[in-house]
Amino acid sequence: MQIAKVIVDVPTMQTDRPFDYLIPEALEDTIQPGMRVWVGFGKGSRKLMGMVIGLADHAEFDGELKPILAILDAAPVLDPELLKLSKWLADTTFAFWITCVQTMLPAQLKAAADKWVHPLTPAGHALIPSAQALDDLPEAALAPVLKAVQHGDLEVKYRLHDRAKVKTVAHIVPDKTEAEYAEIKQTLNGNAKQQAHLLDLLTQWHHQNLTPAIPDVKNEIPRAQITAAVKKGWLHLVEQEVYRDPYPQMQGQALTKPLALTVDQQQVVDQVTQAVDDHDPQTFLLEGVTGSGKTEVYLQIIAQALQQGQTALMLVPEIALTPQMVKRVRGRFGERVAVLHSGLSSGEKFDEWRRIERHEAQVVVGARSAVFAPLTNIGVFIIDEEHESSYKQADAPRYHARDVVLHRAQTMHAPVVLGSATPSLESRARAEKGVYTKLVLPKRINQQPMPPVHLIDMRQAYQAGGRDGFSKPLLDALQQRLDRHEQSVLLLNKRGFSSFVMCRECGYKVQCPNCDISLTLHMDSHSLKCHYCGHEEPIPTTCPNCGSKKIRYYGTGTEKVAASLNQLLPQARVLRMDVDTTRKKGSHARLLKQFGNHEADILLGTQMIAKGLDFPDVTLVGVINADTALGLPDFRAGERTFQLLTQVSGRAGRADKPGEVFIQTFNPEHYAIQYATKQDYEGFFYAEMAIRHRGDYPPYFFTMKLTVSHPDEAQAAKAIYSLAAQLNAVLSDSARVLGPTPGAIARLKKRYYYQMVIKYKREPQLNAALAKILDETQASVKNGFQVAIDPEPQSFM
Numbered sequence: 001m002q003i004a005k006v007i008v009d010v011p012t013m014q015t016d017r018p019f020d021y022l023i024p025e026a027l028e029d030t031i032q033p034g035m036r037v038w039v040g041f042g043k044g045s046r047k048l049m050g051m052v053i054g055l056a057d058h059a060e061f062d063g064e065l066k067p068i069l070a071i072l073d074a075a076p077v078l079d080p081e082l083l084k085l086s087k088w089l090a091d092t093t094f095a096f097w098i099t100c101v102q103t104m105l106p107a108q109l110k111a112a113a114d115k116w117v118h119p120l121t122p123a124g125h126a127l128i129p130s131a132q133a134l135d136d137l138p139e140a141a142l143a144p145v146l147k148a149v150q151h152g153d154l155e156v157k158y159r160l161h162d163r164a165k166v167k168t169v170a171h172i173v174p175d176k177t178e179a180e181y182a183e184i185k186q187t188l189n190g191n192a193k194q195q196a197h198l199l200d201l202l203t204q205w206h207h208q209n210l211t212p213a214i215p216d217v218k219n220e221i222p223r224a225q226i227t228a229a230v231k232k233g234w235l236h237l238v239e240q241e242v243y244r245d246p247y248p249q250m251q252g253q254a255l256t257k258p259l260a261l262t263v264d265q266q267q268v269v270d271q272v273t274q275a276v277d278d279h280d281p282q283t284f285l286l287e288g289v290t291g292s293g294k295t296e297v298y299l300q301i302i303a304q305a306l307q308q309g310q311t312a313l314m315l316v317p318e319i320a321l322t323p324q325m326v327k328r329v330r331g332r333f334g335e336r337v338a339v340l341h342s343g344l345s346s347g348e349k350f351d352e353w354r355r356i357e358r359h360e361a362q363v364v365v366g367a368r369s370a371v372f373a374p375l376t377n378i379g380v381f382i383i384d385e386e387h388e389s390s391y392k393q394a395d396a397p398r399y400h401a402r403d404v405v406l407h408r409a410q411t412m413h414a415p416v417v418l419g420s421a422t423p424s425l426e427s428r429a430r431a432e433k434g435v436y437t438k439l440v441l442p443k444r445i446n447q448q449p450m451p452p453v454h455l456i457d458m459r460q461a462y463q464a465g466g467r468d469g470f471s472k473p474l475l476d477a478l479q480q481r482l483d484r485h486e487q488s489v490l491l492l493n494k495r496g497f498s499s500f501v502m503c504r505e506c507g508y509k510v511q512c513p514n515c516d517i518s519l520t521l522h523m524d525s526h527s528l529k530c531h532y533c534g535h536e537e538p539i540p541t542t543c544p545n546c547g548s549k550k551i552r553y554y555g556t557g558t559e560k561v562a563a564s565l566n567q568l569l570p571q572a573r574v575l576r577m578d579v580d581t582t583r584k585k586g587s588h589a590r591l592l593k594q595f596g597n598h599e600a601d602i603l604l605g606t607q608m609i610a611k612g613l614d615f616p617d618v619t620l621v622g623v624i625n626a627d628t629a630l631g632l633p634d635f636r637a638g639e640r641t642f643q644l645l646t647q648v649s650g651r652a653g654r655a656d657k658p659g660e661v662f663i664q665t666f667n668p669e670h671y672a673i674q675y676a677t678k679q680d681y682e683g684f685f686y687a688e689m690a691i692r693h694r695g696d697y698p699p700y701f702f703t704m705k706l707t708v709s710h711p712d713e714a715q716a717a718k719a720i721y722s723l724a725a726q727l728n729a730v731l732s733d734s735a736r737v738l739g740p741t742p743g744a745i746a747r748l749k750k751r752y753y754y755q756m757v758i759k760y761k762r763e764p765q766l767n768a769a770l771a772k773i774l775d776e777t778q779a780s781v782k783n784g785f786q787v788a789i790d791p792e793p794q795s796f797m
């Protein structure tokens with residue numbers, strides 16, 4: 001007896017384990033772990049998708065076994081390494097195993113089941129003459145149909161539809177010999193020019209053994225002629241599978257040559273390629289200032305892995321997946337590169353995924369979820385801008401791509417390169433301890449100095465001739481660039497937009513008396529709240545620091561800034577780049593292209609312009625408001641601000657013209673702004689570490705966030721307090737519990753949220769206690785509870 005162990009597509013605690021299924025004889029030799037199957041499950045034998053995770057020759061379950069109904073894949077869609085990874089992911093992120101499997105597969109492989117109603121009795125037949133999808137029924141018909149189901153007149157069945165659609169294109173196959181085509185041509189009358197032309201082409205294709213695709217010849221031959229020719233038996237058509245290429249314009253382009261490396265770059269490449277050669281799973285932290293040529297270093301390391309017959313996985317933040325980055329990687333390695341990011345259609349993603357799975361692509365560049373790319377034999381892993389918080393997924397499974405990379409690298413015995421001009425505190429601290437090997441690129445390419453940064457104290461800006469949020473020096477600098485036909489980048493910091501209160505006079509922000517963190521504005525309750533400890537106070541009308549009445553919500557929008565620019569510098573051509581102007585597919589790329597072509601003088605944007613851009617004629621960077629992120633109730637606020645300012649400053653003066661940066665701030669003394677001004681990452685690192693140490697924050701402590709929600713506020717509150725008590729019973733004295741407090745958005749989609757954060761160093765019992773909590777609350781899902789456990793959260797709101 002052959003048994004398949006299957007996890008089924010029911011994400012609940014009770015079902016979060018493999019179930020035994022009987023393999024029908026016909027499938028015995030075909031079925032393998034990593035294949036999707038179709039099985040019946042539970043009472044009423046609802047039909048579901050499942051994933052085979054193992055085979056066995058006897059069942060552990062002693063009841064009657066259900067059979068596997070069908071296999072959905074001809075070959076496994078998860079190889080043994082990825083299958084194992086899915087289990088590890090489930091265990092480390094407190095997520096259901098099947099949820100992890102789904103996350104690892106392209107959306108098109110998430111087979112969906114539709115409910116169909118079938119008539120059973122004449123009464124049922126009168127209502128529904130033939131089987132119909134429940135979703136297609138008009139709303140008014142629903143109630144009588146469901147009643148008929150209860151009555152036994154109709155029956156609900158599940159029907160699978162697999163969304164994995166392969167795209168095909170018709171190809172022309174010439175059916176006759178050259179002599180036969182010549183003979184036919186003789187019989188044509190003189191006016192049949194198109195037919196004669198087609199016969200010539202067919203003769204030629206036959207001779208060259210070609211089967212061209214119809215879209216490729218559509219300019220030469222009208223489709224109607226081809227159809228007619230099929231009828232006459234001159235040719236026949238075959239459907240052949242094609243890939244949807246997200247970057248067709250790059251097809252057939254000549255590949256770029258590796259650049260001659262600088263001494264510093266060469267040293268980095270040598271060290272990493274040595275580890276690639278040695279299959280040494282070391283982690284390197286590449287700390288390279290902006291414009292130091294990290295990308296070229298990555299490319300040459302990847303080349304070495306390919307040289308060895310291995311593959312390479314490179315992650316970049318979604319936002320940095322600009323055509324610029326894709327162009328660089330695809331420009332070097334051509335069609336051996338697969339690109340995966342959220343800008344692709346699901347069909348394109350599926351095709352890129354299949355090219356990887358079939359070993360047709362050996363280099364993968366992608367955003368967070370590309371970490372699950374089905375590459376085998378990976379020789380090197382690269383994470384660019386490793387400090388980016390977008391590498392952490394906020395929903396289940398709440399994984400950090402960096403952790404997944406480190407895990408896969410261990411399995412594959414391959415080195416990892418974490419690159420950034422501003423590494424995360426966590427990674428830099430590990431390098432300090434010798435867990436990672438630190439590599440540095442201290443200088444820019446071309447002996448360019450780092451651009452000088454001018455700090456502008458906005459508390460005095462208006463006395464000094466500033467207008468509409470622009471200081472005089474920044475306006476003058478912009479004007480200068482216009483005169484010299486150089487370009488400028490302006491950053492409007494939207495993080496923490498309007499969510500806090502600040503004094504326009506002295507820059508004071510209201511802080512929590514217990515936590516050293518800014519209070520968040522809650523318009524619904526007209527109060528300021530601390531999301532760590534729950535402290536709450538009214539919104540002040542005068543500044544507690546200087547008594548001024550100019551204390552207000554802080555923030556402006558890009559639209560408004562663009563309008564001001566129009567008034568202040570009427571001759572400037574401004575391109576606006578924010579969520580509104582980049583919503584449409586391809587608009588991000590189009591705007592950058594316009595800017596690259598000098599169709600604008602100023603690129604005004606939010607965070608999305610801060611990193612990765614490499615435009616040689618940008619000689620000025622202006623930051624309109626450096627402070628907004630400082631107000632966020634997050635212990636990483638300083639780190640994020642430092643990173644953002646350093647990254648955006650790095651866009652200036654990258655080629656032969658020197659650059660200059662202006663940062664406008666109400667907090668010129670703030671340490672994060674001071675270190676960013678000096679572009680002193682190391683200085684910032686030590687200062688920030690001291691603060692983290694004092695506050696028992698990461699990287700000294702780990703953090704775990706627990707969130708409970710319920711439609712009834714009292715229930716949610718009661719639940720979180722009881723969970724807090726449960727956890728406090730197992731936690732040691734060195735752990736710190738923050739909260740419970742209401743969530744930042746206390747009520748969301750009609751549910752009330754309560755949360756608590758645990759900071760801890762070593763708590764051997766914590767994971768088991770959390771697993772138990774999940775288990776127990778799952779049993780109460782029916783009562784409306786939801787629990788989320790987030791290890792190392794990137795957001796505390």
Ligand SMILES: Nc1ncnc2c1ncn2[C@@H]1O[C@H](COP(=O)(O)OP(=O)(O)OP(=O)(O)O)[C@@H](O)[C@H]1O
Pocket residue numbers: 259260261262265288289290291292293294295296420421445611612613614650654
């Ligand atoms: N060895 C080299 N010789 C000549 N030019 C180089 C070399 N290496 C890199 N460059 C060029 O230097 C510029 C900056 O490099 P790159 O964009 O890779 O920097 P980076 O370190 O990734 O910067 P950032 O962190 O700011 O994105 C690019 O235009 C790149 O083509």
Ligand SMILES: [Zn+2]
Pocket residue numbers: 503504505506507508543544545546547548
């Ligand atoms: Zn004040």
Ligand SMILES: [Zn+2]
Pocket residue numbers: 512513514515516530531532533534535
């Ligand atoms: Zn507090």
